Amino acid sequence: MKEKTEKQKLVVIGNGMVGHHFLEQLAEKNGSIDFEVTVFCAEPRPAYDRVHLSEYFAGRSAEDLAMGHIEQYRKWDFELELNNPAIAIDRDKRTVTAKSGRLYTYDQLVLATGSYPFVPPIPGHQHERCFVYRTLEDLDAIRTAASTAHSGVVVGGGLLGLEAANALKALGLEAHVVEFAPGLMTTQLDEGGSDLLRKKIEALGVKVHTSRATELIAEADDRLRMQFKGGDELLTDMIVFSAGIRPHDELAKSSGLQVGERGGIVIDSRCRTSDPRIFAIGECALYEGRIFGLVAPGYSMARTAVAQLTGSETFFNGADMSTKLKLLGVQVGSIGDAHGRSEGAAAITFMDEQGGVYKRMITDAKGQKLLGAVLVGDTGDYDTLLQYHLNDIELPEHPEQLILPSVDGAGSPLGASALPASATVCSCYNVSKGQIIDVVHGGCHTLAEVKDVTKASTGCGGCAALLKNIVDSELAALGMEISNHLCAHFPYSRQELFHIIQVGEIKTFDDLLDKHGSGQGCEVCKPTAASIFASLWNEHILAQAHVGLQDTNDTFMANMQKNGSYSVVPRIPGGEITPEKLIVIGDVAKRYDLYTKITGGQRIDLFGARLEQLPEIWRELVDAGFETGHAYGKSLRTVKSCVGSTWCRFGVQDSVSMALRVENRYKGLRSPHKIKMAVSGCTRECAEAQSKDVGVIATEKGWNLFVAGNGGMRPRHADLFATDLDDETLIRYIDRFLMFYVRTADKLQRTSVWLESLDGGLDYLREVIIDDKLGICAELEAQMSRVVDSYQCEWKSAINDPEKLKRFRQFVNSTESDDKIVFVKERGQPRPATTEEILEAAESA
Amino acid sequence: MSQASARQDTINSIAITHPQWLPICRRSDLVSNSGVCALWGDTSSENADNTVKSEKKKGIALFFLPGQDRQLYAVDNWDPIAQAGVISRGIIAELEGELTIASPLYKHHFRLEDGVCIEDANIQLTTYPLAFNGNTVYIGCNK
Numbered sequence: 001m002k003e004k005t006e007k008q009k010l011v012v013i014g015n016g017m018v019g020h021h022f023l024e025q026l027a028e029k030n031g032s033i034d035f036e037v038t039v040f041c042a043e044p045r046p047a048y049d050r051v052h053l054s055e056y057f058a059g060r061s062a063e064d065l066a067m068g069h070i071e072q073y074r075k076w077d078f079e080l081e082l083n084n085p086a087i088a089i090d091r092d093k094r095t096v097t098a099k100s101g102r103l104y105t106y107d108q109l110v111l112a113t114g115s116y117p118f119v120p121p122i123p124g125h126q127h128e129r130c131f132v133y134r135t136l137e138d139l140d141a142i143r144t145a146a147s148t149a150h151s152g153v154v155v156g157g158g159l160l161g162l163e164a165a166n167a168l169k170a171l172g173l174e175a176h177v178v179e180f181a182p183g184l185m186t187t188q189l190d191e192g193g194s195d196l197l198r199k200k201i202e203a204l205g206v207k208v209h210t211s212r213a214t215e216l217i218a219e220a221d222d223r224l225r226m227q228f229k230g231g232d233e234l235l236t237d238m239i240v241f242s243a244g245i246r247p248h249d250e251l252a253k254s255s256g257l258q259v260g261e262r263g264g265i266v267i268d269s270r271c272r273t274s275d276p277r278i279f280a281i282g283e284c285a286l287y288e289g290r291i292f293g294l295v296a297p298g299y300s301m302a303r304t305a306v307a308q309l310t311g312s313e314t315f316f317n318g319a320d321m322s323t324k325l326k327l328l329g330v331q332v333g334s335i336g337d338a339h340g341r342s343e344g345a346a347a348i349t350f351m352d353e354q355g356g357v358y359k360r361m362i363t364d365a366k367g368q369k370l371l372g373a374v375l376v377g378d379t380g381d382y383d384t385l386l387q388y389h390l391n392d393i394e395l396p397e398h399p400e401q402l403i404l405p406s407v408d409g410a411g412s413p414l415g416a417s418a419l420p421a422s423a424t425v426c427s428c429y430n431v432s433k434g435q436i437i438d439v440v441h442g443g444c445h446t447l448a449e450v451k452d453v454t455k456a457s458t459g460c461g462g463c464a465a466l467l468k469n470i471v472d473s474e475l476a477a478l479g480m481e482i483s484n485h486l487c488a489h490f491p492y493s494r495q496e497l498f499h500i501i502q503v504g505e506i507k508t509f510d511d512l513l514d515k516h517g518s519g520q521g522c523e524v525c526k527p528t529a530a531s532i533f534a535s536l537w538n539e540h541i542l543a544q545a546h547v548g549l550q551d552t553n554d555t556f557m558a559n560m561q562k563n564g565s566y567s568v569v570p571r572i573p574g575g576e577i578t579p580e581k582l583i584v585i586g587d588v589a590k591r592y593d594l595y596t597k598i599t600g601g602q603r604i605d606l607f608g609a610r611l612e613q614l615p616e617i618w619r620e621l622v623d624a625g626f627e628t629g630h631a632y633g634k635s636l637r638t639v640k641s642c643v644g645s646t647w648c649r650f651g652v653q654d655s656v657s658m659a660l661r662v663e664n665r666y667k668g669l670r671s672p673h674k675i676k677m678a679v680s681g682c683t684r685e686c687a688e689a690q691s692k693d694v695g696v697i698a699t700e701k702g703w704n705l706f707v708a709g710n711g712g713m714r715p716r717h718a719d720l721f722a723t724d725l726d727d728e729t730l731i732r733y734i735d736r737f738l739m740f741y742v743r744t745a746d747k748l749q750r751t752s753v754w755l756e757s758l759d760g761g762l763d764y765l766r767e768v769i770i771d772d773k774l775g776i777c778a779e780l781e782a783q784m785s786r787v788v789d790s791y792q793c794e795w796k797s798a799i800n801d802p803e804k805l806k807r808f809r810q811f812v813n814s815t816e817s818d819d820k821i822v823f824v825k826e827r828g829q830p831r832p833a834t835t836e837e838i839l840e841a842a843e844s845a
Numbered sequence: 846m847s848q849a850s851a852r853q854d855t856i857n858s859i860a861i862t863h864p865q866w867l868p869i870c871r872r873s874d875l876v877s878n879s880g881v882c883a884l885w886g887d888t889s890s891e892n893a894d895n896t897v898k899s900e901k902k903k904g905i906a907l908f909f910l911p912g913q914d915r916q917l918y919a920v921d922n923w924d925p926i927a928q929a930g931v932i933s934r935g936i937i938a939e940l941e942g943e944l945t946i947a948s949p950l951y952k953h954h955f956r957l958e959d960g961v962c963i964e965d966a967n968i969q970l971t972t973y974p975l976a977f978n979g980n981t982v983y984i985g986c987n988k
Contacts, residue, residue, distance in 0.1 A: 522938035564930050
C-alpha cells in the first residue's frame with residue numbers, strides 16, 4: 001500500500017530557459033513525488049530558446065524555439081500558470097500573490113525571474129518605434145515596424161546588440177549600431193579583437209558608430225532623429241535598445257530579500273537567498289557580486305537548487321564566462337581574462353589583416369598557464385585553448401604554436417588524452433571527460449550512443465569535435481577497431497568505394513570485386529555498388545550487368561508488400577495533377593482492382609499489383625504521360641509544395657513552379673538513401689520543408705534553403721543553410737549539396753545523420769558548398785548535370801524492351817498467377833488476406 | 846576438361862536416364878546471377894503424365910550463376926518466415942564462403958546448397974537438383 005505523505009508546496013516564479021531547466025532536472029529526479037509544483041510564467045507561452053532568438057527572423061517559428069511544452073508539464077504533474085506573473089511575496093505567511101489575484105502558499109520558493117533589457121533614460125526613449133530585444137512579442141513588434149522602415153538603429157554594441165543588428169539586417173533594413181564605448185563587445189574583446197570585428201561587420205554593410213552618447217530621441221518628419229553628445233545626429237525609422245540587462249529583482253526587493261547595490265538577488269553557493277526557504281537562479285541572481293548573463297551558469301545554478309531540494313549537495317562556485325559565437329557571420333571567441341588584466345599577464349598576438357584573423361593569448365608571467373584569449377575571424381583554436389585554460393594545463397614550450405596557422409599541418413590541437421578526467425567537455429549539460437569515458441566503457445561504442453546517454457554536445461554543439469576525439473581515442477584505447485567497412489567483401493567505406501569506382505571508371509560489379517574486393521558479394525555491397533554505378537554512370541538499373549545487384553524493389557521498379565504483391569507510385573511532380581490524369585489513375589486502379597491511398601508526399605500509391613501486372617499497368621500510365629515515381633529506389637521521392645503566390649494570399653513566391661523545377665531536375669538521382677524535398681511559398685511553411693532532406697522556403701527576396709531535416713523514426717529539424725537565394729543560386733547549392741552527400745555518405749545514411757557525422761558540421765558544409773573550400777564545386781555540378789542529362793524514365797524504357805519484360809513473369813514456364821496471393825475487401829477496397837482467412841477459404845472450397 | 850563441365854556432363858547423363866528428371870523451363874528463361882520462379886507439380890503425386898492439378902503445384906526458385914563451380918540451384922519459392930512466395934526475387938549473397946539467397950521481405954538468408962536458414966537453423970527450404978540438357982533446364986525429383 002502506498003503511504004500518503006504530505007507533499008511540500010514548491011512555487012517557481014519565472015519560466016525562462018533556466019526556470020525550465022530547473023523543472024526538467026526536478027522531473028528527472030521524480031520531483032512530483034515529493035513536491036506539489038506551481039510555476040508562474042509572465043509570458044503567454046512556456047519557456048523558449050532565447051539564445052537562438054534571432055533565428056525567429058530566419059524562418060524558425062515559435063514552436064521551433066519552444067523548450068517547454070504544456071503537455072510535458074502536465075505529464076510531469078507540474079501546474080503551469082501562463083500569462084500570470086507573481087506580483088507579491090509574503091515571506092511571513094509564505095504566500096505568493098499572482099496577477100490573477102489568487103494566493104498560493106509555499107514551503108519552498110524558487111525565483112527564476114531572469115532579467116530585462118536596460119533602456120537608458122534618454123528623453124524620447126518611450127517612442128512607439130523604440131523597442132527592446134528580449135521576447136518573441138518584442139520580435140513580432142520589431143518585424144511589424146520593420147515592414148515600413150528603411151533603416152534601424154541598435155543602441156548597444158555588445159553581444160546582444162550585434163545579434164539585434166543582425167536581425168534588423170535580416171529584415172532588410174539598413175542597420176546601424178550605436179555604442180557608448182569606443183569599441184564593440186568590449187566586455188569580451190580587447191582592442192585589437194574589437195577593431196577587427198568592427199571592420200568585418202562594417203564590410204557586411206552594418207554602420208557602426210562608437211563613442212556616441214545619445215542625448216535625445218525626437219520625431220522628425222515621420223522619422224526618428226537621434227541626437228548625440230557633441231552635436232552629431234542620425235536619422236532612422238526605428239530604434240532597438242540592447243544596452244545590457246538588469247536583473248528582475250523587484251519581487252525580492254519588495255519582500256525584503258537581500259539584493260545587491262546595483263541589483264541582483266544575493267545568493268550563496270547553494271543558490272539560497274537571505275531567506276533559506278527561497279532560492280534564486282539564473283540572471284536574476286547575484287553571486288559574489290556578479291550577475292551571470294549566460295545560459296550555462298544559469299543551468300548550473302538550476303542543478304544546484306534541484307540538488308538542494310532533493311537532498312543532495314552540489315555547489316555553484318561561479319562560472320567561466322568564456323564564450324564562442326558567430327555574430328553577423330563573424331566568428332568570435334573570448335576566454336577568461338581576455339583583457340590581460342591579471343597581474344604579470346603577458347600576451348602573444350597573431351594578426352592577419354589580409355585574412356581577417358586576430359588571435360591573442362594571455363599567459364601568466366612565466367608563460368606556463370593560459371589566463372585568457374581573444375579570437376576574431378577564426379575560432380578553430382577555441383576548444384583547445386579553453387581546455388588549457390579551464391584545466392590549468394601547462395602550456396607547451398612554444399605556446400605561440402597554439403594560435404599560429406600551421407604551415408605543414410604540424411599544428412597540434414590538444415589531444416583528448418592530455419585532459420584530466422575532471423575536465424568539463426560539454427558545459428551546456430555539464431558532462432566531464434570522465435563521464436564520457438565511463439559510458440564508452442559501459443558499452444556505448446558510437447558517437448550517437450554517447451550523445452544519447454550523456455546529452456553531451458546536444459546543446460550548443462560547441463564541443464562536438466572534442467567529444468568525437470575523446471570517444472575515438474577511448475575506443476582505440478579499448479582496442480576496438482572503428483570499422484566502417486561496407487561488408488566482408490570490401491574493406492572500404494561507401495565513400496572510399498565511391499572514389500575507387502569513380503577514379504577507376506569501374507562499370508560492373510564483377511570488375512569491382514575482381515580488382516578491389518574478395519568473395520562473391522552480398523545483399524549489402526551489391527545494391528550499394530549498383531547505387532554508386534547509377535550515381536556515376538546512370539545506366540538503366542535493369543541493364544544486364546546490374547540485374548543481380550538490385551534489391552527486389554529496384555529489380556521490379558515497384559515496392560514489394562507483405563504478401564509478395566507490389567505497389568505502384570507514378571510521379572506527380574510537386575503534387576500538381578490535372579483532372580484528366582487523376583481519372584487515368586482512377587481508371588487503372590479500378591481496372592486492376594488496386595487499393596488506393598494518398599501518400600504523405602502528395603502523390604497516390606496503388607497497392608496490390610501482381611508481378612505480371614506491372615508492365616500492363618505501366619504501359620497505361622506511361623501512355624497517359626506518367627513517369628516512374630522512384631518510390632522503390634534510394635533516390636529522390638517527392639518534392640512537396642504548397643500552392644504559393646499563385647493562389648495563396650500569403651504566398652511571396654511561386655512555390656509550385658520551383659517544386660516542379662526541383663523535382664524534374666533531381667528525379668532519378670540514385671543516392672545512399674531516399675531523399676525528400678519540399679518547397680513552401682512563405683514562412684507559414686505549409687509544405688513542411690523543415691522536415692525534409694532539402695527544404696526551400698520562400699522569402700520576400702528569394703529562397704531560404706534548409707538541409708538535412710528528417711521525419712520518420714528519428715525526426716530532425718532541418719538546418720538553415722543559406723538565405724535569400726535567387727533561383728539559380730538555389731539550384732546550384734542543391735546540386736552541390738546532393739552530389740556531396742551522394743559522394744560521401746555511408747550506405748543507407750540519410751542526410752540528417754550524414755550531416756551530424758560530418759566533421760565540422762553545418763559550418764564545414766557551408767565552407768564546402770558556398771565557399772568551395774575543397775575546390776570541388778565545379779566537379780559536383782558537372783557530375784550532377786551528367787545525371788540530369790542522362791535521365792530516363794526507367795519504366796518507359798522497360799516497357800519497350802521485351803528482354804527486360806521477361807523478368808515480369810510470375811512463372812517462367814506458365815501464365816498462371818500466384819494463387820498464394822489472396823485479397824479480401826475492406827471498406828470497399830482490396831487488402832491482403834490474413835493467414836486465417838486464406839485457410840478458411842481453402843477449407844470451404 | 847574443367848570441373849564444372851565434367852559435373853554438368855554427369856548430371857546430363859543422369860537427366861536423360863533417370864525417370865524422375867523432367868524439363869522445367871528453357872535455358873533462356875533463367876537470369877544470370879539472379880533468380881526466376883517456375884511452377885512445378887507436386888512430385889510425390891502419382892501423375893506420371895505431367896498433368897498435375899493446380900492446387901498441387903508450387904513455385905520453385907531457380908538460380909543461375911554462370912562461371913561458378915556449381916551454376917544451378919533450385920529451392921522452394923515460398924518464404925516460410927515472410928509467408929509469401931518471394932525467394933526467387935532475393936539477392937544472391939555469399940556469407941563466409943557459402944552461397945545464400947537473402948529473402949527480399951525480412952532479409953533472412955537461406956543456404957542455396959541445402960535450403961537451411963542461416964538465422965534459424967530449424968527452418969529449411971526444400972532443394973532440388975537442376976541441370977541443363979541442351980537449351981532445356983531439367984529438375985530432378987528424388988522421390
